[in-house]
Amino acid sequence: MSILRNVRLAATTIADHLTEAPFVLALQILRRLPSTIVRPAASGLASLAPQSSSAALLLASHAAGDDAGLERRFENALRRGPTPEHARKAAEVALAAGRTEWADRFLSRATESTQLAATTARRRWYDGDMTSAVDVLRGQPGNASKQRQRLESELRVFQGWRPSLASTSMQPEPRRVLHLLTNSVPHTGSGYARRSHSILSAQAREGWEPLAVTRLAYPVQIGVLNARDTDVVDGVRYQRLLPETMAKSMDGRLQQQAEELLQVAREFRPSVIHTTTHFVNGLVAREVASALGIPWVYEVRGQLADTWASTRDPEAKSSERYRLFTEREADVMRSADLVVTLGESMKRNILAAGVPEERILLSPNAVGGAYLDEPLTHAEARSALGLDSDALYIGTISSLVDYEGLEDLVTSFALLAPRLPKLKLIVVGGGTAAPALRDQVRRLGLIDSVLFPGRVPADKAQLFHQALDVFVVPRKDLSVTRSVTPLKPVEALASARPVVASRLDALQEIVHDGVNGRLGEPSDPVGLAEVLFEMLEDDGMRRRLGAAGRQHVLATRTWEANAKACVQAYEVLASNHTRRAS
Template identity: 25%
Template sequence: MVLTPPTALWAIPVSDLAGVARHVLDVAREGIPGWRLVFLAPPGALPERLRDLGATVVEGPFGPDHGLRASVSTLRDAVRRERPAVVHTHLAHADIVAALAVGRGPRLMTTEHGIARDDVVYHRSGAKTRLMAAAHTARMRRFHGAIAVSRATAEAMAEKWRPRVPVTVVPNGVDPLAPRPAREPGLRVLSLARLSPEKRLPALVDGFAALHRDHPDATLTLAGTGPEEPVLRAQVERLGLGDAVRLPGFVDPDRAMAEHDVLAMLSVWENCSYALLDAAVRGMGVVASDVGGNPEILPERSLVRADDAAGVAAALAAQGLEPGVRPGLDGWPTVAEMCTRTAEVYAAAGAGR
């Protein structure tokens, strides 16, 4: 007799193809050993891509754009239909909805992708910070297990939410790539980030300006969109870097990484950045701020203080021109290993028995 595996319902409250979607798609492609996966998401690109992979998808009004009441109703309906042994939520809205919507029966699990030591990075005000901290502290009392994507993330969760369940660190998995063809070292610098204040892109432009003075052939691509675009364009113009700096909007990240030598990311906080992982596994140079989970991915020689323009310039030069000091990603967990660890977290929480 063939036993039907238990179901894990993954609840994702966004449908754009950003970092959390990458995580979800990797898991959908690989699978979690011993589990049937069902994905709940609002209409958009993510459920379409999941269906392309052959995943089972529940699409409905779920997430901040649809409101709390509709999200609770959608999740309740999905739980009633799918009868999951686990409801696994991602991002704050889904976490709180699950605490309200899911009764006895399924084990509640969460993966924390986006917490910062300083909550103002995400919430912009002290009042909202306090409200969200209280909401997460309360909802964690209903959860049976939690995953953090870095040690820094787990420490921030413990500090801010005081969870009563164990928090297990399961980093985002990345599969090895075939070595790319060797080419001459260079100083084509790339940023793949939303053009928003927490990414500290003006500091990157200042560091690049210092680099450009000594290496006039260096270039910088600030890929992405966001509210800082006018500020950045004005800064580039003021520094006389118009011929060296491009702001092309959205780009294909794989193609962009293939066309550049160094990825730079000077964010206020990162948890377990897929951009850093992808750059390192490709053999690119990497320069990042010494915050959050970045030191868990990168060696000290890749880490800088964002406000030290000379230090940023020196790191960009070394990472671009000296391939031997680039970080690589030896020994990092693969996607399959990440999925196996997730199954172990489910088992530790008593799910699927």
């Protein structure tokens, strides 16, 4: 029966996207499929009609990473004078691909389309003009009316709506903690999921009993139709909230999630609830903890309003969405009994939001498990991966998104390749920037020297760390990158590999110039190439910096140390709540 339930949940999600945003759905599906399948298929489809500007072929060009081909098709469409409906669909594709300048040009040609309001609303929503997007849809029939209701619901949440739960009696069980997560292993292999699993495992080793509960309808909503109600990974239990039916609106789903989480918590009887960014998790955890009369912890892993703004024009930071997003995050942080975060840069932002310093705990990205073992040699790791043992390798393991600055890394590699004939570049991971990066490599004639393995399991990621001569973090200078400390360079240092990173506050908490790596100016591929050249020419320097990096990480950044500090804080919170209750 569970498979039938899961199919119904997935079908509901697909149906909602098909009626409201079919092109966004198509791109999401394509991004989840292996690039080794998607890119050749999309390229083949695009080659069948190189001059066509149909919506399907526009999508195919984007999925194939053919930016030049996409531009050409957009230009052809405008030159031929598209019908209003064709122009609207082209605007939808452009918007789904983040090409707002083209979306605006096509929308100006779509004024007579009967569905113009829906696309105009999506365009305004993209810019963060939430109220205006809702207003555009007022009085519109059919699917546009459903779209308005959905956007109104999300706007209510951003404006301060919260779930409503009645107080209920429960006797907490000591040394039990319930974690509310957005996603998790084994279905998601992101840094978020891996950090969560490392924390849960380490807390279990400290004598606590953790239970992780993931968001409503996960992982069915990401396409895992055979999902079970419970997964156990390395002894850690992950419980899923998979209802027979799901509310249509955002506030309705959060209310449903809060009610289901409350039921789980009453059965599990935790003494603490712990959740993570972003604020919707906090809304649910706060109300469940309040209903049960127990403390709750909010873990700030990112500046997600800034992450959203980083993919848009600078004006996004003046938008309604950005303002409401930051207000809700600040409100949730201030109401938590304890705020956990990754580093000093993020701590400063939390202090600025009005959280007292005594309610903030640092829990940096760290390592454990196999990373504590002596790393393999370069030759051993390369042999395991089928790589050339005599080559020089630079690269990164990352989410392939714009703010990571990976186009600068490719440019730097292009400058270095003629000077270092044995040099290779490895870019491990997936994300929205992957097609453009592959296209850049193709245009520079570097296909034979650059490897894109895609997303890989954790054990294989560790092999890639050990295969590299230098790990590179070329992040752009943005609010989000100045504050958020990533996990992957910590793992590289634990692997005794030096790191070259952009000179940003958050990265300088990890990389100490001349001690365990080098720093360069962000968005300066020429300067980055020179720093890399110096390191690649000096094997002794690389080994010295790598050894120092591993020693420092093992002394200061382990999941065991984090877990000890966190469960001590849990004990204090639970004890204080018990005294207040009595």
